[in-house]
Amino acid sequence: MARTGRPKAELILSDAERAALEGWVRRRSTPQAWALRCRIILACATGASNKDVATQLGSTPHAVGRWRKRFVEHRIAGLGDMPRPGGPRTVTDEQVAAVVKRTLESTPKNATHWSTRAMAQEMGLSQSTVSRIWRAFGLQPHRTETFKLSTDPYFIDKVHDVVGLYLDPPERALVFCVDEKSQIQALDRSQPVLPMMPGVPQRLTHDYVRAGTTTLFAALEVATGKVIGSLHRRHRAEEFKKFLIKLDQEIPADLDVHLVLDNYATHKTPAIKTWLVAHPRFHLHFTPTGSSWLNLVERWFAELTNKRIRRGVHKSVQALEKDIRTWIATWNTDPKPYVWTKTADEILERLASYLNRIPDSED
Template identity: 35%
Template sequence: MACAVSRSGSGEQACGCPAVRASALSLSAADCARVEAEACRPPKDAGVPVTQWSCALLSAQVLRNGIEASESSVRRILRRAALQPHRQKMWLTSQDDEFRDKRDDVLHVYYDTPTDEHIICLDEKTGMQALERRYADLPMRPGQPVRREFEYIRHGTLTLMGAFDVRRGKLFGFVSEDHNSLTFVDLLNVVDACYPEGDGHIICDNLSAHDTDDVLDWFDEHPRWKRHFTPKHASWLNQIECAFSILHARVLARGSFVSKDELREALYAYMLWHNQTDQPFHWTYRPASWSTNRGRTSGGRN
């Protein structure tokens, strides 16, 4: 059934409703700027006891400030200004007084190390749970993703003592029931055995187990290996974190394991497969503080 349309001095009407919302078109640039400014203000500062604005709450707030803007108008203004009050991004401030020196040291290892020297990133991926889903997944169908039952059975946790060859993109190591200084020394021995010749660089984070007397003794006994620490709260500079993230997505996030042994087998199978298919990361990060020519190499891939 067609709606009757009439025109009057107040605007076009369709079934008694404005066909063109006046508030959507009549806001001045100054009013839009006031809406954007209010969106950037914490709601509590405006007397609203919530942590973030919604379009409905923001519309009511600007109305109290004398701006007649509908919820859809507020949404349009925020979209145009690329403001997203419903989202947040986490970050962590490093309190390391030597942050810049450590960061630059690691980056120069990536970019400036002679091609005949090894670059190996080390870390522990701890707390990997052998979770068994109580019920089998329902397979994907057209228009419907895989469905997974929420309940699961715990079978314990394992740690991957991992090493990542930056130049070759190879991930290797061993699975352990625990992780401590002696386990880290075992990992160093694995690296040393895999690379019997040539000098090399070990990159690791500031975990206390990486800086004990046992570890220091190992490096004294193996002078061809040089150790490099990432800054505190900057483990993202360690390329093995990228490899661990991919492993988590491909193996752990949707895995179901009836025992720790099955989890262990899955991790070893993944590393073998990974080393046949994957390539080195295309690492390009350079701090803005670096000059145009400092620390640059002809290519970004190691």
């Protein structure tokens, strides 16, 4: 059957054009918008359709078609922003590129990061101009985010194992995500909490009185979102064994039990291994070291912290534990499972792409 629709413009690159486009894609300081346009043209030059290129690069067929057409008509110059109505530009493309490069590749002498005022003084531009450039390219030097790359030698195998449980659980078995939230503090404010009023948020004193700690052992059932919890004052293998016994009692005896958990030492003691040998329906699946994001119960712990613990006021450990038990019971009346969507291959592919962008990642 003949293809229908508007025919795409034929795109053929010269050796010089291909070298220039590939150079911009490889350069770290290239603005992301410009790098994406270069990738679109390189992909189109392979003969791929606009739809295929859009799927490959996370764009839209309309955008791919626009940049294809502009390149065919104007070559590389067509990838730049077209003139717009209004006064003439006072900041050149070279100045914009210089600001972006300086932001990405350097720091000021007297600070750890650039501010709009410091960059404006450095580049001879106005503070508002620097601010607009940063917004246009998504640059936020004042912000940082944390990350941790796992050094587990079995990282790939463990990712496939755990994600496989989420996406394709075994028959006649239940999958639970298990972890401990240790050292939960019962905190009482040093002065009464002032309630929220129109125009005034709730106010708490910055200091508090510690009344003790407790540890929550929790197992999140992946399929339903229900949680089995157990509170203990200490966090040892002995308490973890008691929690396993509780799971054994509450889970139907005709079902296998697969537990996703981290590499904490209390999960691997001789006493635990002996108990597991005596209960062969229990199967442990360990997440890679430094990869708590693979354990879905961590997401549930975050909800517990945000909705009950962080702003809670508890005069005793008993009051804290009562609140936690009540919250778990309420959660289980209307549980909401966390649905895992990424395959192991997608996770590993994205990680590989990230590692290619940072120096010395091969070490």
